[in-house]
Amino acid sequence: MSSYQSSQRVLRTLLYVVIGVLGFAFIFPFLWMIVSSFKLNRDVLAIPIRFFPPEWNWMSYVNVFTKFPDFNFPRFILNSFIVTTLAVVFCLFLSATAGYGFAKYKFKGNGVLFMIVLATIMISFEAIVVPLFILVRRLGLQNTYWGLVIPESLTAFGVFMMRQFFFSLPNDFIESARIDGANEYAIFARIAIPMAQTALLALVIFHAQWVWNLLLWPLIVMSNPDMRVLPQGIALFKGGYNTPYPEQLAVSVIACIPLLLLYIFLSKYFVQGIAMTGLKG
Amino acid sequence: MRKASYSVTRLQNHGYLFILPTLVFFTIFLIYPMLSAFRYSLVEWNALTPPKAIGLKNFIVMVKDPRVINSIVRTLHFSGISVAAINVMAFVFALMFGSRLIRHKNFLQSLVFLPVILSIVAVGVVWEFMYQSTGLIPILLRKIIGVSPIWLTTTSAAPYAIIITYVWKSVGYYMVIYIAGLMDVPTSFYEAARMDGAGFWGQLYYITIPNLRNTFALAVISCIIFTFGQFSIQYVITKGGPARSTEILSLLIFREAFELSKFGYSAAISVLFFLMLLVFSIFQLRLFRSGTLGE
Numbered sequence: 001m002s003s004y005q006s007s008q009r010v011l012r013t014l015l016y017v018v019i020g021v022l023g024f025a026f027i028f029p030f031l032w033m034i035v036s037s038f039k040l041n042r043d044v045l046a047i048p049i050r051f052f053p054p055e056w057n058w059m060s061y062v063n064v065f066t067k068f069p070d071f072n073f074p075r076f077i078l079n080s081f082i083v084t085t086l087a088v089v090f091c092l093f094l095s096a097t098a099g100y101g102f103a104k105y106k107f108k109g110n111g112v113l114f115m116i117v118l119a120t121i122m123i124s125f126e127a128i129v130v131p132l133f134i135l136v137r138r139l140g141l142q143n144t145y146w147g148l149v150i151p152e153s154l155t156a157f158g159v160f161m162m163r164q165f166f167f168s169l170p171n172d173f174i175e176s177a178r179i180d181g182a183n184e185y186a187i188f189a190r191i192a193i194p195m196a197q198t199a200l201l202a203l204v205i206f207h208a209q210w211v212w213n214l215l216l217w218p219l220i221v222m223s224n225p226d227m228r229v230l231p232q233g234i235a236l237f238k239g240g241y242n243t244p245y246p247e248q249l250a251v252s253v254i255a256c257i258p259l260l261l262l263y264i265f266l267s268k269y270f271v272q273g274i275a276m277t278g279l280k281g
Numbered sequence: 282m283r284k285a286s287y288s289v290t291r292l293q294n295h296g297y298l299f300i301l302p303t304l305v306f307f308t309i310f311l312i313y314p315m316l317s318a319f320r321y322s323l324v325e326w327n328a329l330t331p332p333k334a335i336g337l338k339n340f341i342v343m344v345k346d347p348r349v350i351n352s353i354v355r356t357l358h359f360s361g362i363s364v365a366a367i368n369v370m371a372f373v374f375a376l377m378f379g380s381r382l383i384r385h386k387n388f389l390q391s392l393v394f395l396p397v398i399l400s401i402v403a404v405g406v407v408w409e410f411m412y413q414s415t416g417l418i419p420i421l422l423r424k425i426i427g428v429s430p431i432w433l434t435t436t437s438a439a440p441y442a443i444i445i446t447y448v449w450k451s452v453g454y455y456m457v458i459y460i461a462g463l464m465d466v467p468t469s470f471y472e473a474a475r476m477d478g479a480g481f482w483g484q485l486y487y488i489t490i491p492n493l494r495n496t497f498a499l500a501v502i503s504c505i506i507f508t509f510g511q512f513s514i515q516y517v518i519t520k521g522g523p524a525r526s527t528e529i530l531s532l533l534i535f536r537e538a539f540e541l542s543k544f545g546y547s548a549a550i551s552v553l554f555f556l557m558l559l560v561f562s563i564f565q566l567r568l569f570r571s572g573t574l575g576e
Contacts, residue, residue: 012382019377023392026449030395032417033407045415098303105296117303118569120311122562126510126531127555130538130548131317132310134328151310159303160569184295213401215513216531220539231402235517238406245410252403259398267391270398274454275461 030256037061037249044245060246064254068237073251075226076233080212081258083148083229087211088204091153095203096196099162100188104174114163121156125217133220143224152210152217158203161276165199166192198272205266206273209259230255318555321548328544339549349550351525352533353557359444359529360508366448367455367508368501374452375459376485390460394453401450405517408446409433412518436526439519443527447514451507455500462496463489495568502565509558530554 036044037060039053065073102114132151141147169192177187193200218232228236234255238248263270322339326332343349374393378386396404411417412432422429430438470488479487490497512531515521521528521536528536534554538547 008382015377015380015382019383019389022374023389026453027392027395029404029407029411029449030399032411033403036407036410044410045413047415047420049417049420094303094306098300101296101299105293105299107293107296110296113300113304115570116312117300117307119566120307121569122559122566123311123315124506124510124555124558124562126512126534127551127558128311128314128318129534130544130551131314131321133538134321134544135310135314135317150306154307154311156307178292184292188299209398213513215402215516216535219516219535231400231513234400234402234406235513238409238517239520248406249410252400252406255400255403256398259400263398271457271461274457 033249034253037246037253039246041244041246057246060244060250061254064247064251068247070225070240071233071237072226072228073230073233076228076230077254079145079227080230083145083214084208084211086145087149087153088208090149091155091158091207092200092203094153095155095158095162096193096200097188098159099164100166100192102159102163103166103169104171104192117159118156120154125151129216129220136221142221143227145227147221148214148218148229149211152214153207155207158207161203162196162199165196169195198269201266202269202273202276205262205269208262209270212259315555318548318551321545322552323549324545325543326545327542329542332545335545339546340553342546343549343553348525348528348533349553352528352530352550353553355440355525355527356509356529356557358440359447359511359527360505363444363447363451363508364501364504366444367451367504368497370448370452371455371500372459372497374456375463376489378456378460379463390456393456396450397453399450401513402517404446404450405514408442408449409518412442433519434523436524439523439526443514443518446518447508447511450514451504455504458500459493459496462493462500466492499565499568502561502568505561506558506565509554530557 035052038056038058040055040057043050043054064071098117102110102117136142136147136151139147141150173191173195174187177191182190213231214229215231215235218229219235222228222232234248234251237243237251321332323334323336324332325335325338377383378390383389412419414431418432419429430441432438432442466489470492471484474484474488510531511529512535515527515529515532516535519527521532530550531554534547534550537543537550
């Protein structure tokens, strides 16, 4: 028994060491990004390596916004916020309405139409990027927020997830509201949606994170420098000649802040949204 | 009675209105472009002059184009190693965090999860910075093991620089999926196995792995599909270089169309990309279908 206990203790210590080292390895690049963004350009790749800046330099955070006339970062940040907000609202609207329609109404063709929607998960973005660009240009949506938002907010997964959720919602609530004379849209908006809050919030976070990080589609559809979003701005900024590292890192830190805040306050829904992609069969 | 059933049908028809927006947008912005991709793959077009129908010529050129073949090989190399590494590590981490021996799980888990919520472009920026010749990684490696590859400017090391960055960024995501899967295995199964004298490995082999079959399938398949479509890390860190050693298909599709204005040719490569993923997509679709409730 005591040998069992001591072997448990060894195992536990070992596990802690392994996990500690791993945790450190996973968080270190992030810490390195932050401290390096506060270094002077001459210190940032200097040898020997020092963790803390020999001389703290806050200017890169100012320079990013003032010293590079070709990169209007305040505008990029604003664009990113607008695009993410629109995309989340739009995705939520489509997923919730369709999910509810498929789950709660027995109309003709329900099964077939749902399968068609679900089958679109087979269409990867890279496979349609050329025709999509041509379509968006023809519709006059190039260099507009909606041109960026619409194609990136059509997620069969969202419809699937909301349909699953509304299935689990008891019909009694809906029936009794009908008997009270509420119309179908009022029932949806006032009864179904409030009950779906948790699922909707998980979807919000999942989608916000997706849209905030988009790069490929913005590079294609936002050719007007004023319409660039933040990741696109950073990627082009980095590709520019001799862009100093502290400035690159500073603007990267800024790009990470919104999702970090979202995670700090709503981590439960983050994890839930991901766990739902692994939806058990 | 007849009146009631009539009104029930009418009621059920409200369903069409609920699904209408989704049907309209999916048709215009997903299904139609997918069908056009096949059409565009049969033309030669630079977006200035009218498209010229050339039959299957794009595909015939493509199978002999060293740039396309290189991208196929690079994509398979990048995806194969990344998917294997990510899923093995994610599963092992999930097991470790599932252990009853560990406390402060949430804190430790969130360290591994952190890269998932960082901006992917920011991740590219900081890793490119760390791979520089006097950056953190070469210096540390030289200190610890005496040597370091020249990460970003040699064709042998650059693909691995990308893979390491991508794995670091993604493991936490799949770890969460595996943790959710592990929590769904009833504890009574483990108790029964322990009664039968199964140790850690026995429980893993007879209980954990068989019960996680669906989780494995979904995690691996969606990881393959995500990884194939990865674009940002390559674009930010190496731009496909050096000497195209990290030019995966998504980057090639982007370049052929939007840098070289070969729209028809790019569409043909997209069709190839779609076909390469088709087996996995169909499998994913089937997994989702088997997971649908309440038919």
